[in-house]
Amino acid sequence: MPGKALFQKTFTIKKDDFANAGEASVQIKNILKDVGFDSSVIRRVAVASYEAEMNVVMYGGGGNVRLAVNPDNVMLVVEDKGPGIPDVDQAMQEGFSTATDEMREMGFGAGMGLPNIKRNSDDLKIITSPDSGTRLEICIRSSVSGTEEN
Amino acid sequence: MKLSDIAAELGLKVEAGAQGLDAEVTGGYVSDLLSDVIGNCTAGQLWITLQVHDNIVAVATLKELAGIVIINGKQVSANAVEKAEAEGIPILSTQLPAYETAGRLYQLGIGAD
Ligand SMILES: Nc1ncnc2c1ncn2[C@@H]1O[C@H](COP(=O)(O)OP(=O)(O)OP(=O)(O)O)[C@@H](O)[C@H]1O
Ligand SMILES: [Mg+2]
Numbered sequence A: 001m002p003g004k005a006l007f008q009k010t011f012t013i014k015k016d017d018f019a020n021a022g023e024a025s026v027q028i029k030n031i032l033k034d035v036g037f038d039s040s041v042i043r044r045v046a047v048a049s050y051e052a053e054m055n056v057v058m059y060g061g062g063g064n065v066r067l068a069v070n071p072d073n074v075m076l077v078v079e080d081k082g083p084g085i086p087d088v089d090q091a092m093q094e095g096f097s098t099a100t101d102e103m104r105e106m107g108f109g110a111g112m113g114l115p116n117i118k119r120n121s122d123d124l125k126i127i128t129s130p131d132s133g134t135r136l137e138i139c140i141r142s143s144v145s146g147t148e149e150n
Numbered sequence B: 001m002k003l004s005d006i007a008a009e010l011g012l013k014v015e016a017g018a019q020g021l022d023a024e025v026t027g028g029y030v031s032d033l034l035s036d037v038i039g040n041c042t043a044g045q046l047w048i049t050l051q052v053h054d055n056i057v058a059v060a061t062l063k064e065l066a067g068i069v070i071i072n073g074k075q076v077s078a079n080a081v082e083k084a085e086a087e088g089i090p091i092l093s094t095q096l097p098a099y100e101t102a103g104r105l106y107q108l109g110i111g112a113d
Helices: A023-035 A039-058 A088-092 A101-105 A113-120 B003-010 B034-040 B055-063 B078-087 B098-107
Strands: A007-013 A063-069 A073-080 A123-129 A133-141 B013-016 B027-030 B045-049 B067-070 B091-093
Touching: A007 A023, A007 A039, A023 A039, A023 A063, A023 B055, A039 A063, A039 A073, A039 A113, A039 A133, A039 B034, A039 B055, A088 A113, A113 A133, A113 B034, B003 B098, B013 B078, B027 B098, B034 B055, B045 B055, B045 B098, B055 B067, B055 B078, B078 B091
Parallel strands: B027 B045, B045 B067, B067 B091
Antiparallel strands: A007 A063, A063 A073, A073 A133, A123 A133, B013 B091
């Protein structure tokens, strides 16, 4: 990854851990709040982070999310060693989902997660294969409020 | 309108997060699909749902919602209560179904936004 991040932190995401799912995203949101990002950036990161985290919990068999705060963007790199996404174009379509009945009962499986990530990011790369799992690189442009004058 | 006033008007029971009852409610949203809420809810809205599992608190926290109203007399999970207390997210409950809950809110002047 080019350049040096101002701040970096990796969070572990556990497989099928619905009880604690979303915790990494809440922590990321709190960090960005402390750093002083404006709320529109924080909200976009929160949406992208949550959806990516839930997909790792439900389909990826666990993994991790790395937060990197750069001078003009926030990067989220979300990785799992799961089965990969066979057809990314199809997965990106709103409404497409392979969620189980159990997941659907909990309100997951609307097939809106990846479209939500796309809509809330400035750049989204999905690298996926059956051998190496899935990696999302999500970039959200920003500037840290209050530090522009420095 | 403050969430505490809404709770009083509709007879909602406070299950958790009483410290957040002072929040001003900017609107309402009815959905049982988490990605729908994550994608379309805006900060300050009151979320009406029949979902009662732990994850609803993360959704409300991330979206900075005013609170969650659990409908149909469903019992929210003990874990969700614990998380809501920690995050200061009010969880309220009612015997009413979603339609009536939303209708009553609308009558109080709480629109979509
Ligand atoms: N990390 C992943 N590994 C394997 N498959 C994935 C992964 N992320 C997404 N998918 C596949 O892509 C589909 C669409 O994902 P998306 O997040 O858009 O919707 P969903 O998770 O099914 O529902 P929602 O996010 O609305 O709860 C999933 O149902 C799943 O088949
Ligand atoms: Mg999803």
